[in-house]
Amino acid sequence: xxxxxxxxxxxxxxGRFQARLLxxxxxxxxxxxxxVIAIGFTAASIAATFGLTVPEAxxxxxxxxxxxxxxxxxxxxxxxxxxxxxxxxLTVSAEAVFGMLSVFAPSFGILVxxxxxxxxxxxGTLPVDYAMMAEFLPPKNRGRWLVWLEGFWAVGTIIIAVxxxxxxxxxxxxxxxxxxxxxxxxxVGAGLRLWVxxxxxxxxRTGRDAEARQVVDKVxxxxxxxxxxxxxxxxxxxxxxxxxxxxGAQLRTRTIAILAVWFLVxxxxxxxxxxLPPQLANEGFGFVRGYGFLVLMALAQIPGYALAAYGVEKxxxxxxxxxxxxxxxxxxxxxxxxxxxxxxxxxxxxMSFAFLGAWGALYAFTPELYxxxxxxxGMGTAGAVARLGGLLAPSMLGGVIAQGFGVAIGLFxxxxxxxxVMTLLIRVETRNVSIG
Numbered sequence: 420x421x422x423x424x425x426x427x428x429x430x431x432x433x434g435r436f437q438a439r440l441l442x443x444x445x446x447x448x449x450x451x452x453x454x455v456i457a458i459g460f461t462a463a464s465i466a467a468t469f470g471l472t473v474p475e476a477x478x479x480x481x482x483x484x485x486x487x488x489x490x491x492x493x494x495x496x497x498x499x500x501x502x503x504x505x506x507x508x509l510t511v512s513a514e515a516v517f518g519m520l521s522v523f524a525p526s527f528g529i530l531v532x533x534x535x536x537x538x539x540x541x542x543g544t545l546p547v548d549y550a551m552m553a554e555f556l557p558p559k560n561r562g563r564w565l566v567w568l569e570g571f572w573a574v575g576t577i578i579i580a581v582x583x584x585x586x587x588x589x590x591x592x593x594x595x596x597x598x599x600x601x602x603x604x605x606x607v608g609a610g611l612r613l614w615v616x617x618x619x620x621x622x623x624r625t626g627r628d629a630e631a632r633q634v635v636d637k638v639x640x641x642x643x644x645x646x647x648x649x650x651x652x653x654x655x656x657x658x659x660x661x662x663x664x665x666x667g668a669q670l671r672t673r674t675i676a677i678l679a680v681w682f683l684v685x686x687x688x689x690x691x692x693x694x695l696p697p698q699l700a701n702e703g704f705g706f707v708r709g710y711g712f713l714v715l716m717a718l719a720q721i722p723g724y725a726l727a728a729y730g731v732e733k734x735x736x737x738x739x740x741x742x743x744x745x746x747x748x749x750x751x752x753x754x755x756x757x758x759x760x761x762x763x764x765x766x767x768x769x770m771s772f773a774f775l776g777a778w779g780a781l782y783a784f785t786p787e788l789y790x791x792x793x794x795x796x797g798m799g800t801a802g803a804v805a806r807l808g809g810l811l812a813p814s815m816l817g818g819v820i821a822q823g824f825g826v827a828i829g830l831f832x833x834x835x836x837x838x839x840v841m842t843l844l845i846r847v848e849t850r851n852v853s854i855g
Contacts, residue, residue: 420648423656424620425558425853427635427647433560434642440555441564443611444548445571447511450604451541452575454518455809457601458483459692460583461594468592469527479534484689486538487545487806494543495550495799499792502625503551504617506543506795512609514540518602522595542806546798553786553794554620555638558851562731565783566724573720573775575604580714620791620854623655655791656853665789665797673788674797676844680740681781681801683838685808687747687831688774712764719768720775727779735850736787737842740780744839746773751832787849794854 458480466476490510498506517536524530549565556564582600586593619638622631632653639646647653665674723743730739750769757763781801789797 420651421654422647422651423853424623424631424635424653425656427651427653428555428619428638429557429559430647431557431639431642431644433557433564434644436638436641437555437560437564439641440552440615441568443608443615444552444568445574446604446611447514447544447608448548448568448571449575449578450514450518450601450608451545452572453579453601453604454483454514454537454541455487456576456579456692457583457594457597460579461597464587464591464593464597465527465530468594471527479531481810482531482535483538483541484806484810486535486540487542488538488803488810490539490542490544491546491799491802491806492542493799495546495795495797495802498547498550498795498799502617502621503547503554503795504612504615506547507551507615508609508612510540510543510547511605511612513537514544515602515605515609518598518605522599522602538806542802546802547795549782549786550794550798551615551618553854554618554791558853559732561787561854562736562783562850563728565786566728566731566779569775569779569782570721570724570728572778573717573724575601576717576720577714580717584711584714618791619653620655623653624791628653665793665800670789670793673845673847674800676841677781677785677788678801678804679841680744680838681785681805682808683834683841684744684747684774684777684781685805686811687751687808687834688778689809690827690831691751691770691774712767716767716771719771723772723774723776724779727776727783730776731780731783732850735848736780736784737845737848740777740784741839741842743773743777743780744835744842747777748832748835748839749773751828751835755826755829755832784849787852787854788845788847789854791854 458477462473462476462480465471465479466473469476494506494510514537517533517540521530521533521537524533549568552568553561553565579597579601582597583593586596590596616634616637617630619631619634622628622634632647635653636646664670727739727743730742734742747770750766750773753766753769754763757766785801786794786798
């Protein structure tokens with residue numbers, strides 16, 4: 420008797436095995452968030468250490484995003500060929516090594532090179548993490564758990580904001596402490612990743628049926644579920660053939676639309692959160708100033724994730740994504756018309772809440788748009804497009820921000836509305852649907 424892989428995973432539900440995966444993947448996701456968000460928090464102290472201006476110091480961020488673009492472009496495709504587990508072990512180990520070496524960089528040139536290599540590793544980790552986590556989850560739990568994984572981004576943001584707050588008061592080279600704290604979760608996570616088996620969906624799609632059966636049996640055993648009868652053969656869910664890849668005739672429209680959303684959200688998010696820390700730390704006013712408010716903004720991300728986790732299962736992936744894109748745009752718009760401290764602070768908190776809810780919905784939705792043979796490629800391409808947005812944000816928007824931070828925020832509002840419009844082209848809802 421044949422049983423589809425999604426049905427076999429549903430037999431064990433989302434239990435102890437998936438909770439362990441969430442903890443392991445979440446630890447490294449926290450590290451990835453810390454490495455990315457550190458860009459805005461380290462620029463000023465890097466500039467002071469090496470006698471640079473803050474825009475010059477942000478070259479570390481530009482090269483970091485360039486590395487992420489390379490890593491996401493390359494490793495997603497590699498993961499579809501050699502497996503998810505091998506790629507994750509390589510990228511997380513590289514992130515731990517190069518992230519920790521960044522702490523001891525003796526010159527700005529060496530620091531820039533190390534940040535590029537760290538970015539390559541982080542860029543390779545992010546898309547494969549999600550593809551692999553999705554492939555261990557039953558359909559009815561997948562959306563919520565993927566948003567929970569994305570929620571670790573908020574944990575990393577809070578930790579790095581608090582670290583920057585403390586380090587800025589006690590050290591002239593706060594950036595070294597920030598990079599040190601950011602590297603620790605990756606060092607720990609590199610060892611924990613050895614426990615994670617290969618994706619059973621990947622094993623089935625590559626003809627390694629016996630190994631896939633062993634992995635599913637382990638999932639059921641850890642979750643204390645009834646084992647599969649020996650007579651049952653696990654098979655992949657039937658999916659349409661996509662010989663032309665993610666830009667083939669069957670997937671082209673949804674791919675272009677979802678990549679456009681990734682780019683627009685990324686450009687807006689990094690445009691805000693790379694430039695915002697030095698702006699608020701040095702030029703804010705009232706209670707909307709300094710690291711204390713930045714920590715408050717990081718805390719505002721948590722309810723955003725919680726609502727996204729509820730929405731993707733209750734309302735569906737697409738409507739939840741659209742809701743948070745509109746809320747993000749609203750937060751940006753309110754900032755541009757704010758006339759007092761309370762309204763400025765409220766609009767920034769709404770931005771933080773809604774941006775991260777949008778990211779949660781995006782990360783839950785995107786891996787479900789592609790079959791197993793293209794999932795790593797799809798997520799890697801989406802990650803590369805997002806890193807392109809991050810790469811362009813500091814340089815392309817520098818001239819706009821020179822006209823006023825409010826002008827730039829207004830531009831982000833328009834880009835986010837455009838992103839919401841682009842979602843109308845996807846025309847696919849993946850809630851409770853087998854991903855093959």
